[in-house]
Amino acid sequence: MPNETTPLSKSQWAAIDKRVRKVDEDRWISSRYAPQAERRALTALYALAYELARVRLAVSEETLGLIRFQWWREALAELEADKPPREHDVCMAIAEEVWSGHLKIGALQRLVDGYEAAFSAQDRSREPEAWLALTAASVLASHHDWAEEIREVAPAYAALRRSESKAFGPHVKPVPKSIRPAVAHYRLRKHYYEGGEPNALTKRLTILKGIRTGQV
Numbered sequence: 139m140p141n142e143t144t145p146l147s148k149s150q151w152a153a154i155d156k157r158v159r160k161v162d163e164d165r166w167i168s169s170r171y172a173p174q175a176e177r178r179a180l181t182a183l184y185a186l187a188y189e190l191a192r193v194r195l196a197v198s199e200e201t202l203g204l205i206r207f208q209w210w211r212e213a214l215a216e217l218e219a220d221k222p223p224r225e226h227d228v229c230m231a232i233a234e235e236v237w238s239g240h241l242k243i244g245a246l247q248r249l250v251d252g253y254e255a256a257f258s259a260q261d262r263s264r265e266p267e268a269w270l271a272l273t274a275a276s277v278l279a280s281h282h283d284w285a286e287e288i289r290e291v292a293p294a295y296a297a298l299r300r301s302e303s304k305a306f307g308p309h310v311k312p313v314p315k316s317i318r319p320a321v322a323h324y325r326l327r328k329h330y331y332e333g334g335e336p337n338a339l340t341k342r343l344t345i346l347k348g349i350r351t352g353q354v
Contacts, residue, residue, distance in 0.1 A: 143222045143223065143230075143233065145234060146227065146230050146231055146234065150227055150230075150231075151178065151181070151231070153227065154181060154182070154185050154227055154228065154231055155181050157185060157188070158181055158184045158185050158188065161188050161192075162184050162187070162188060163338075163341065164299070164323035164326055164341065164345075165180075165184050165274075165323055166181075166184065167323060167341055167342055167345045168318075168319050168320065168321065168322040168323040168345055168348075168349070169181065169184070169274075169319055169320075170319075171318065171319040171322065171349045172277075172278060172319035172320075175238075175240070176240065176277050176278055176319075177319075178231075178234075178235065178240075179235040179238070179240035179241055179277045180274055180277055180319070180320070181231070182228070182231040182232050182234070182235045182241065183232075183235075183241060183246075183270070183273060183274060183277070184270075184274075185228045185231060186210075186228055186232055186246065186249065187249065187253075187270050189210070189228055190207070190210065190249065190250060190253035190254075191253060191265065193206050193207065193253065193257055194256075194257050194260075194262075200257075200258065203254075203257050203258075204254065204257075204258070207250055207253070207254040207257070210229075210250050211247060211250050213226070213229050214232070214243050214246050214247055214250070215243075215247075217229075217232065217233050217236050217237075217243060218236075218243040232246065240277050241273075241277065242273075242276075245269075245273045245276070246273075248266070248269060249266055249269060249270060249273065251266075252264070252265065252266025252269055253265060253266060262296075262300060262302070263293065263296075263297065263302070265296065267292040267293055267295070267296040268288055268289045268292035268293060270292075271288045271292050271320060271321055272285060272288055272289075274317075274320035274321070275288065275317040275320040275321065277320070278316055278317050278319060278320055279314070279316040279317050282314045282316060282317050283314065284311075284313055284314055284317060284321075287308075287310040287311065287313075288321065290307070290308045290310065291307055291308060291310055291321075291324050291327075291354065292324075293307075294306065294307025294308065294327060295307065295323075295324045295326070295327045295330075298327050298330035298331055299326075299327075299330050301330075301334065304331070305331075306327060306328070306331045307327060310354065312351065312352030312353055313348070313352040313353075313354055314352070315352065318348065318349050318352060319349070321348075321354060322345045322348035322349045322354065323341075323345050323348070324348070324354035325344050325345060325347060325348035325353065325354040326341060326344055326345065327354075328344070329341075329344065
């Protein structure tokens with residue numbers, strides 16, 4: 139981390155964590171089972187994903203949306219060049235996790251590209267759900283044999299969560315223990331399939347079972 143950069147305070151990290159919990163509770167619950175250091179990286183990653191996903195809600199013109207995506211693309215490029223992060227709490231959080239080695243700029247740039255493509259096409263099915271999960275899994279383990287399953291299950295989970303599909307999706311082999319905090323929330327697709335948004339307690343118990351068994 140460049141010497142002139144001041145790390146985020148505990149209260150700043152807590153504010154980002156609270157935001158992720160509010161807007162993406164499924165992933166937030168799963169991430170609670172990650173080790174502390176990796177949990178912080180997942181929080182930063184999901185906070186960035188939210189900033190990108192909400193562009194479609196924040197702007198009324200495509201040009202304005204593209205400007206926002208370019209802002210993030212340039213901010214990440216500056217981090218790659220070891221420049222201080224821009225004055226945005228999520229950008230600063232990302233910077234810390236990039237410089238700690240938990241997150242890779244290339245993976246984050248691809249995330250920006252994916253959300254931008256979905257925004258331009260006005261098609262949420264193109265949002266990079268699988269890439270987000272693959273990036274989260276890479277925070278927890280450098281190698282695993284569940285990439286193909288992520289690519290199959292992630293779009294089904296996302297479509298069910300958005301109530302855009304009635305398809306449960308594929309039945310897959312158990313998730314390796316090392317990456318369960320990145321994908322245990324996929325077990326919630328059973329509830330989304332059967333009747334919509336589960337309550338908070340059901341979410342926690344369902345994800346806990348996914349963490350314990352690897353069955354999603």
